[in-house]
Amino acid sequence: MSSRQDILGKIRSSLGAEGTSAGKRAAVEDRIKTHRRNTVPARTDRTPADLQKLFAEKVTAVHGTVATVDGMAAAPEAVLDYLRQHNLPAQVILAPDPSLDAAPWADSKLLETRRGKADPDDQVSVTSAVAAVAESGTLIATSGPDHPSTLNFLPETHIVVLPAGRIAKSYEDVWDQLRARHGAELPRTINMITGPSRSGDIEQTLTLGAHGPRRLHVIIVADA
Amino acid sequence: MNEATALDFNKNARSAVKDETLRAALQRGGAHFQGNRRAAIDTLPEFDRLRDEGRAIKDEVLENLDHYLEIFETNAQAAGGSVHWARDAAEARNIVLDICRSVDARTVNKGKTMIAEEIGLNEFLEENDIRPVETDLGEYIIQLRHERPSHIIAPAVHLTKGQVEQTFRKEHDDLDPNRSLEEPIELVAEARQVLRQKYFEAEVGITGANFLIAETGSSVIVTNEGNGDLSQILPRVHIVLASLEKVVPTLEDASTLMRLLARSATGQEMSVYTTVSTGPRRAADLDGPEQYHVILLDNGRSGMLGTEFQDMLRCIRCGACMNHCPVYQSVGGHTYGWVYVGPMGAVLTPQFVGVDTANHLPNASSFCGRCEEVCPMRIPLPKMMRHWREQAFEGGQVTGIQRRALKLWAYVAQRPRLYHRLARLPVGVLRRLAGRRGRLRSLPMGTAWTAHRDFPAPQGKTFQEQWAAQGGRTA
Numbered sequence: 219m220s221s222r223q224d225i226l227g228k229i230r231s232s233l234g235a236e237g238t239s240a241g242k243r244a245a246v247e248d249r250i251k252t253h254r255r256n257t258v259p260a261r262t263d264r265t266p267a268d269l270q271k272l273f274a275e276k277v278t279a280v281h282g283t284v285a286t287v288d289g290m291a292a293a294p295e296a297v298l299d300y301l302r303q304h305n306l307p308a309q310v311i312l313a314p315d316p317s318l319d320a321a322p323w324a325d326s327k328l329l330e331t332r333r334g335k336a337d338p339d340d341q342v343s344v345t346s347a348v349a350a351v352a353e354s355g356t357l358i359a360t361s362g363p364d365h366p367s368t369l370n371f372l373p374e375t376h377i378v379v380l381p382a383g384r385i386a387k388s389y390e391d392v393w394d395q396l397r398a399r400h401g402a403e404l405p406r407t408i409n410m411i412t413g414p415s416r417s418g419d420i421e422q423t424l425t426l427g428a429h430g431p432r433r434l435h436v437i438i439v440a441d442a
Numbered sequence: 443m444n445e446a447t448a449l450d451f452n453k454n455a456r457s458a459v460k461d462e463t464l465r466a467a468l469q470r471g472g473a474h475f476q477g478n479r480r481a482a483i484d485t486l487p488e489f490d491r492l493r494d495e496g497r498a499i500k501d502e503v504l505e506n507l508d509h510y511l512e513i514f515e516t517n518a519q520a521a522g523g524s525v526h527w528a529r530d531a532a533e534a535r536n537i538v539l540d541i542c543r544s545v546d547a548r549t550v551n552k553g554k555t556m557i558a559e560e561i562g563l564n565e566f567l568e569e570n571d572i573r574p575v576e577t578d579l580g581e582y583i584i585q586l587r588h589e590r591p592s593h594i595i596a597p598a599v600h601l602t603k604g605q606v607e608q609t610f611r612k613e614h615d616d617l618d619p620n621r622s623l624e625e626p627i628e629l630v631a632e633a634r635q636v637l638r639q640k641y642f643e644a645e646v647g648i649t650g651a652n653f654l655i656a657e658t659g660s661s662v663i664v665t666n667e668g669n670g671d672l673s674q675i676l677p678r679v680h681i682v683l684a685s686l687e688k689v690v691p692t693l694e695d696a697s698t699l700m701r702l703l704a705r706s707a708t709g710q711e712m713s714v715y716t717t718v719s720t721g722p723r724r725a726a727d728l729d730g731p732e733q734y735h736v737i738l739l740d741n742g743r744s745g746m747l748g749t750e751f752q753d754m755l756r757c758i759r760c761g762a763c764m765n766h767c768p769v770y771q772s773v774g775g776h777t778y779g780w781v782y783v784g785p786m787g788a789v790l791t792p793q794f795v796g797v798d799t800a801n802h803l804p805n806a807s808s809f810c811g812r813c814e815e816v817c818p819m820r821i822p823l824p825k826m827m828r829h830w831r832e833q834a835f836e837g838g839q840v841t842g843i844q845r846r847a848l849k850l851w852a853y854v855a856q857r858p859r860l861y862h863r864l865a866r867l868p869v870g871v872l873r874r875l876a877g878r879r880g881r882l883r884s885l886p887m888g889t890a891w892t893a894h895r896d897f898p899a900p901q902g903k904t905f906q907e908q909w910a911a912q913g914g915r916t917a
């Protein structure tokens with residue numbers, strides 16, 4: 219008997235579920251299909267403007283930083299500002315994400331950009347995020363040709379340019395969006411990112427930048 | 443392989459309580475995790491409702507586990523993943539080895555996975571000339587020290603920074619011997635630098651899974667460092683080690699459990715990185731693994747279904763039970779002698795290594811009930827420890843007098859009010875019995891318990907009262 223059959227057989231006999239179980243199977247399939255929501259914390263029952271405020275508070279609480287700009291046109295300057303403040307080189311690896319194309323990256327003489335996946339030597343990445351969750355200050359990035367996952371982890375500094383309209387209330391809202399966009403098959407990787415990388419493994423002392431980015435900066439782009 | 447030393451619980455405990463460094467480390471860890479958890483749940487009024495829902499999700503999955511696993515398998519395969527079933531540790535190890543050999547792997551990077559500990563994977567890979575590299579900082583430290591994790595989410599909680607410094611100086615001997623390495627930030631930076639190079643050498647990355655999602659055939663990991671992510675997106679092959687009970691129906695259900703997990707574990711609202719992985723990289727993707735394998739491990743779990751231990755399969759490995767356990771907090775994780783420690787370990791270990799090997803463990807409890815109070819999945823841990831105790835008892839490992847004493851103990855322990863009253867009463871009596879040593883060798887009411895370790899004589903307050911006074915808070 220294969221291990222698979224053996225294990226499933228043992229499960230069924232432990233549960234006393236031998237024999238036909240077509241009814242149970244249908245119930246389970248139904249349970250999955252309905253995407254039933256459990257309790258979603260009430261803290262996100264707010265207006266969109268308030269939601270943006272909550273999101274920014276939550277990001278700050280987990281040691282991320284937030285800036286707000288009026289439109290995509292101002293994004294490159296906001297990136298430069300941040301890099302200057304932290305004495306970082308004005309060279310970034312930019313996600314090949316068409317939603318970032320609206321910003322005039324090439325116009326800036328000071329900012330050097332390359333597009334693609336991250337290399338070990340890249341210090342700063344700039345990406346977007348398909349969504350964000352106000353409840354916990356979480357960014358949602360999905361892998362694809364427009365957003366290689368290495369951009370979220372290899373560089374020491376990760377800057378996320380986020381259109382304000384993408385701030386959702388809860389994870390549940392984001393799952394519905396992703397299902398609508400991708401159908402049955404999700405992208406290979408969905409990264410839910412809540413603050414910069416950290417470790418508390420040595421005497422429970424909070425230390426940022428354990429393996430992933432030491433700094434996470436979100437530039438919220440107000441709706442045009 | 444990965445033999446249990448649970449048999450030595452009393453010997454382990456005796457040396458552990460004498461170890462001042464360990465006690466200081468445990469105290470710091472305990473206070474930290476308890477305080478953070480409290481603060482996190484105080485700001486979520488829905489917490490208890492989420493616990494009820496979390497329990498219901500897992501109960502329903504367990505009742506239909508065969509169906510959920512089959513649906514998970516179908517969907518994982520549809521996304522291009524491979525699913526392997528392993529009856530026991532040996533099968534799981536061999537599946538990993540076969541996959542590694544198929545790509546001529548010399549180095550394997552590992553995100554933190556308790557299942558790898560359970561099946562003794564590192565030793566096995568080494569025997570087969572494959573180098574496993576732990577990438578979680580805590581796991582990396584204990585791998586260098588050839589130790590076992592002493593906590594399921596904070597594997598190096600028993601160590602001080604001075605001990606970590608010593609280890610790094612010894613092992614990273616190609617670095618400048620005069621470098622400063624006193625502060626955690628310097629230690630973390632050094633580990634980051636050393637491990638960075640290793641990420642690019644490995645052909646295979648192995649992670650665990652906090653959840654498997656039946657709906658999408660995905661696996662989910664939760665980390666703070668980002669090591670689990672680099673371990674899965676840089677190598678060519680990603681292997682997920684998961685036990686059967688990790689499956690949940692939908693992304694919505696996983697979300698509910700996430701809200702419980704980080705708060706109960708570290709007091710965070712969310713861990714920094716929660717990652718949902720589905721299949722291998724897609725044709726147009728610029729990075730990510732070319733192969734995605736999920737190994738579903740049984741190792742005795744199917745036999746727990748339908749028994750008094752079924753509820754244990756709801757466990758989401760948050761560690762809250764050990765963070766709040768007075769016994770764990772005084773003896774530390776290594777005393778438990780195997781992979782799973784604290785109250786959840788006292789229930790699981792006899793299941794895996796046999797109740798005769800681990801017959802002390804269910805007794806390693808003061809039955810104060812704090813583990814059950816804080817368990818996000820509302821697992822009746824004390825009740826299950828009593829089940830084991832009764833089984834040891836029926837197995838004839840207990841004498842007649844102990845039998846009567848244990849029955850009485852069980853009766854009392856199930857009645858918290860009576861327990862608290864009795865526990866407070868005999869203070870004077872017990873202290874006289876203890877004499878000047880201040881420790882009791884046998885307790886009339888529970889000889890079986892004290893036969894395995896000295897029972898500290900009460901110092902005028904009950905354990906729970908002292909605990910509260912020392913800043914240990916009741917949930």
Ligand code: SF4
Nearest residue numbers: 757758760761763817
């Ligand atoms: S038994 Fe409960 S408290 Fe302990 S690790 Fe499991 S879920 Fe957490």
